[in-house]
Amino acid sequence: MAGMSPSERRLQKELMSLIKDPPPGVSVDAGIAEQNLLHWIINMEGAAGTLYEGERFQLQFKFSNKYPFDSPEVTFVGPNIPTHPHVYSNGHICLSILTDDWSPALSVQSVCLSIVSMLSSCKEKQRPPDNAFYVKTCNKNPKKTKWWYHDDSV
Amino acid sequence: MASSSSTEHTVKDNAGDGAQNPETKEEDKKDDSMFECNICLDTARDAVVSMCGHLFCWPCLHQWLETRPNRQVCPVCKAAISKEKVVPLYGRGSSKQEDPREKVPPRPAGQRTEQEPGNSFSGFGFGDNTFHMSFGIGAFPFGFFTSTFNIGDQRPHAAPQGTQQHMEEQFLSKIFLWLAIVFLTWLLMA
Ligand SMILES: [Zn+2]
Ligand SMILES: [Zn+2]
Numbered sequence: 478m479a480g481m482s483p484s485e486r487r488l489q490k491e492l493m494s495l496i497k498d499p500p501p502g503v504s505v506d507a508g509i510a511e512q513n514l515l516h517w518i519i520n521m522e523g524a525a526g527t528l529y530e531g532e533r534f535q536l537q538f539k540f541s542n543k544y545p546f547d548s549p550e551v552t553f554v555g556p557n558i559p560t561h562p563h564v565y566s567n568g569h570i571c572l573s574i575l576t577d578d579w580s581p582a583l584s585v586q587s588v589c590l591s592i593v594s595m596l597s598s599c600k601e602k603q604r605p606p607d608n609a610f611y612v613k614t615c616n617k618n619p620k621k622t623k624w625w626y627h628d629d630s631v
Numbered sequence: 632m633a634s635s636s637s638t639e640h641t642v643k644d645n646a647g648d649g650a651q652n653p654e655t656k657e658e659d660k661k662d663d664s665m666f667e668c669n670i671c672l673d674t675a676r677d678a679v680v681s682m683c684g685h686l687f688c689w690p691c692l693h694q695w696l697e698t699r700p701n702r703q704v705c706p707v708c709k710a711a712i713s714k715e716k717v718v719p720l721y722g723r724g725s726s727k728q729e730d731p732r733e734k735v736p737p738r739p740a741g742q743r744t745e746q747e748p749g750n751s752f753s754g755f756g757f758g759d760n761t762f763h764m765s766f767g768i769g770a771f772p773f774g775f776f777t778s779t780f781n782i783g784d785q786r787p788h789a790a791p792q793g794t795q796q797h798m799e800e801q802f803l804s805k806i807f808l809w810l811a812i813v814f815l816t817w818l819l820m821a
Contacts (some may be wrong), residue, residue: 486671487671487672513635534647545671546695547698580704580706580709581669581691582670583706
């Protein structure tokens with residue numbers, strides 16, 4: 478691990494642990510991450526017994542060299558974007574730990590688990606009410622969005 | 632905008648636990664990770680503990696506090712946290728083989744009084760350190776400038792135009808000017 482920046486060292490540790498001991502329904506594409514530690518693709522399965530059971534999703538993580546002080550940019554990518562009140566059809570996710578409530582003690586694994594849990598607690602599959610407008614007007618980077626978080630349990 | 636509040640979905644973990652030495656026994660792994668910094672996931676160096684009991688490297692925690700100066704909370708449990716209220720940990724044989732360039736502002740409680748002068752040039756200088764450092768060196772480039780502009784017109788021994796010496800002086804003064812500019816830019820960026 479010599480010669481690595483602090484962010485690379487941490488990402489390397491996270492990658493090793495995610496490869497070795499992935500949480501249920503989550504797996505990292507090790508090939509892509511090893512090519513460029515700042516860009517990961519995570520495969521995610523909808524949890525059994527939820528509205529997303531049997532579905533497969535892909536999450537993209539982009540890290541800056543200020544990680545973990547700076548939050549990763551996390552979006553759904555690929556052919557299947559989950560239909561969920563907090564997930565826009567362009568893959569952007571409205572989840573406060575990805576911006577305002579980010580903490581350097583969080584990790585790729587804990588972000589994935591939060592997203593699994595967010596999907597699992599969904600009662601009705603639907604897009605956010607402002608989806609059409611948001612997708613047309615938003616910045617490509619969801620971290621540039623000034624999200625307005627509120628406490629609902631969906 | 633629709634959203635999901637963090638608290639209920641947030642799951643804390645400690646990625647990287649014992650990832651480096653697969654041979655160690657399970658119990659050993661747990662013991663090791665007890666002393667891992669909650670930010671860099673390495674064994675904490677210059678360790679400090681918050682009032683809520685969470686362990687960090689002082690450089691890591693310091694950088695986090697600088698990142699969010701207006702909202703200083705423990706990265707793990709979100710309890711209020713401040714520089715003054717963390718406790719440094721001193722193990723047996725601490726304060727040895729550290730690379731001095733990696734030292735960030737001295738840990739609170741000021742036990743380590745020795746000050747290596749080279750410290751302030753490290754790329755890791757934050758906050759107060761950086762400020763004082765730039766200020767101290769800041770006098771230099773202006774000195775450069777005045778001497779640079781004086782060459783050629785006020786100096787009694789200025790060489791006549793067109794001679795070899797004159798060209799050399801012009802060349803030198805240009806170099807000095809560039810040095811001064813580069814130096815100033817560096818100061819501004821630092
Ligand atoms: Zn650390
Ligand atoms: Zn805490």
